[in-house]
Amino acid sequence: MKKKKKGTAQKTCDCSELADWIALYIENEAPSEMRKEIILHLQTCRSCATFVRTLRRTIAYCQIETDWDLPADAHDRLWQRLKDILTTED
Numbered sequence: 001m002k003k004k005k006k007g008t009a010q011k012t013c014d015c016s017e018l019a020d021w022i023a024l025y026i027e028n029e030a031p032s033e034m035r036k037e038i039i040l041h042l043q044t045c046r047s048c049a050t051f052v053r054t055l056r057r058t059i060a061y062c063q064i065e066t067d068w069d070l071p072a073d074a075h076d077r078l079w080q081r082l083k084d085i086l087t088t089e090d
C-alpha cells in the first residue's frame, strides 16, 4: 500500500488566505507580522504580485476619478468583489 505523500509547500500561505489580508495590506492597516508574510508571498507568487499591483493602480485611479463621495457600503462591496476575484482565480 502506498502512502499518500504530501508535496512540500514552498509557499508561506495560500493565495486564498492572502486575499483577506491584501485589503488590509493595501490600506496600510496590516500588522507588521502580516506584512512580512504578504511580502514573502508576493515574492514567490507572481499572480498575487500582479494582483496587488493592479489593485493599487485601480484604487489610485478611483481616488483620482471620483470627486463624488462613495457610500461606505460601496467601498465594502468593492473589497468583497476584489476578494472574490482573487479567491476564484487560480
Ligand SMILES: [Zn+2]
Binding pocket: 014, 015, 018, 041, 045, 046, 047, 048
Ligand atoms: Zn499567491
